[in-house]
Amino acid sequence: MLLVLILALAFVPFNADTPVPPPPRPTAVPVYRFDLKPGLDAQVRTYGSAGWRTGIAIYSCSRDSLLYDLGAYLPLSPASNQKLLVTACALEHWDSSFVRVLDARLDSTDLRAHLHRANRKFVDSLGLNARPDFPGYRHLVLADRESDNSEAEWMLEILSRDHATDASRLISSFLDERGVNHPSLRIWDGCGLSHRNRTTAGTLAGLLVTVYESKWRDLFISTLAVPGRPGTLIRRNLDVGPHVAAKTGYINGVFSLSGFLFGQTDTFAFSFIVNGCGSGTRAYELFNSLLNTVYNWDAGETAIAPAAGFVTDANTKQN
Numbered sequence: 001m002l003l004v005l006i007l008a009l010a011f012v013p014f015n016a017d018t019p020v021p022p023p024p025r026p027t028a029v030p031v032y033r034f035d036l037k038p039g040l041d042a043q044v045r046t047y048g049s050a051g052w053r054t055g056i057a058i059y060s061c062s063r064d065s066l067l068y069d070l071g072a073y074l075p076l077s078p079a080s081n082q083k084l085l086v087t088a089c090a091l092e093h094w095d096s097s098f099v100r101v102l103d104a105r106l107d108s109t110d111l112r113a114h115l116h117r118a119n120r121k122f123v124d125s126l127g128l129n130a131r132p133d134f135p136g137y138r139h140l141v142l143a144d145r146e147s148d149n150s151e152a153e154w155m156l157e158i159l160s161r162d163h164a165t166d167a168s169r170l171i172s173s174f175l176d177e178r179g180v181n182h183p184s185l186r187i188w189d190g191c192g193l194s195h196r197n198r199t200t201a202g203t204l205a206g207l208l209v210t211v212y213e214s215k216w217r218d219l220f221i222s223t224l225a226v227p228g229r230p231g232t233l234i235r236r237n238l239d240v241g242p243h244v245a246a247k248t249g250y251i252n253g254v255f256s257l258s259g260f261l262f263g264q265t266d267t268f269a270f271s272f273i274v275n276g277c278g279s280g281t282r283a284y285e286l287f288n289s290l291l292n293t294v295y296n297w298d299a300g301e302t303a304i305a306p307a308a309g310f311v312t313d314a315n316t317k318q319n
Contacts, residue, residue, distance in 0.1 A: 034300065039293045040068050047286040053275040055201035058294060061212045061260075061267040067294075072202035075184035076273045079249030081204055081256040082192030083152045087143050087223070088207055089174045090155045091216050098158060099136035105154045106139065125230045127222075134219060144223040144247055145231040149191035156190030180206040192249060201271035204258045208269035212260065221245050224259050236284060240291045249273075255283035261291055263298030270294070 040056075048054055057072035059065065066072070090098070126146060128138040143151035160167050167187040175182045186198035211220050224245040225231035227238045232248040246259025258271035272290060277283050 034297060036067060036294070036297045039297060040070075040290060043286065043289040043293055044070060047282070047289050048274075049277070049282070052277050055271070055273040056290065057201040057205035057271050058290075059205050059209050059269040061209055061269055063266075064209055064213075066202070066205075067268070069202065072205075073181065073183050073200045075186075075198040075200055076275050077195050077197055077251070077254050078192055078199050078204065078258075078273055079251045079254040079256050080147045080149075080192040081247055081249040081258045081271070081273065082187075082190065082197050082199070083143050083147065084204055084207065084247050084258060085171050085174075085187075085199065086152045086156050086159075086190045087140055088211055088216075088220070089171060090159060091140075091220065092174065093159060093162070094136065096135065098162075099139070101158055102136055102139045102151070102154055106142075106151070109150065127230070131219065131222070137219075137223075140220075140223040145225045147232050147248065149193060152190040152192075154190075156187075175203065175207065178207070178210040180210060193251060195251065195254070201258075201273050204271035204273075205269045208258065208260065208271070212267065212269060221260060238284075238288050238291060240295050243295060244291060246270075250280065253278060255280055255287075257284075257287045261294055263295055266298055268294055268298070 040058075044054070044056070053074065053076060054071050055074045055076050056068060056070040057066065058068040060067050126141060128141050130141075131137040139151050139155070142148040143155065156167050156170075160170050163170055165173075167190070168185065171187050172182060172185055175185070180203060181200075182203045183200060184198050185203065186196060188194040188196040211217060214220075222245075224247055225233035226245050227233045227236055227241055229242075233246065236248070238244060240261065243262045244259060245262075246257050249256030249258075254273070254275050255277055256271070256273040258273075259269075261268040261270055270291075272287050274283050274286070
């Protein structure tokens with residue numbers, strides 16, 4: 001019987017053009033991401049302090065869901081993160097008359113207070129003219145990336161006057177229209193210098209999610225500071241580097257950082273606020289560790305561990 005089978009196979013016609021199927025590719029084994037909450041809790045225990053009043057909120061922009069909440073709705077003084085409330089509101093009312101008033105205010109101020117008016121190098125490095133298609137772009141950059149107090153105050157003053165209402169009602173109404181919770185919101189100024197201002201990390205991060213979903217997303221993000229580039233983050237060594245764009249904040253005892261973290265599979269809106277902290281170094285150690293943890297957690301979603309005989313790139317983290 002075996003001889004008959006061998007002879008039968010020997011006379012099967014062979015077509016040289018018939019493709020030989022490749023060997024099956026080994027199945028890649030996914031590396032499952034670690035649990036985010038315990039990972040972030042560990043960073044807070046390591047780098048935070050029981051003596052601080054801390055608010056942390058991290059949203060997934062693709063899911064529009066709160067991924068992490070530690071005192072997210074604890075009313076805190078936000079320092080210059082207050083400007084995010086003002087500039088986001090201003091964008092919704094941006095028009096030529098609004099810009100003309102801002103231009104007049106800026107062009108009449110003391111040169112020593114706004115050196116960019118006389119320093120072309122400063123204008124170019126800060127990117128004040130990077131969006132000639134959007135009139136008044138420089139005002140947003142100065143307020144958010146350079147944290148210019150006057151710009152935020154002018155914007156809030158003009159908006160309050162045009163809508164015949166006080167600042168707190170103006171911002172509250174703006175947040176209500178977008179479905180953003182704002183418990184204990186208190187607006188004493190537009191720039192965040194007053195310790196009497198109150199908002200929450202959850203309010204700021206929630207607002208940033210709505211900005212991300214709006215037509216202003218790319219423009220708004222472009223006005224924020226990026227580590228190592230001209231702006232308020234130029235001297236802050238955040239490990240995630242250009243993967244973050246954010247607004248900084250500082251007044252005595254208060255440090256804040258709110259913005260967007262661009263991961264490999266998702267974008268995250270975050271807000272970190274600490275009150276009662278006397279050290280910027282310690283505050284940013286916490287902020288840096290939180291951003292690193294979220295970035296690495298997100299990278300784990302698509303990280304692939306090679307099965308036997310299957311070679312992949314060793315480095316899965318974007319640089």
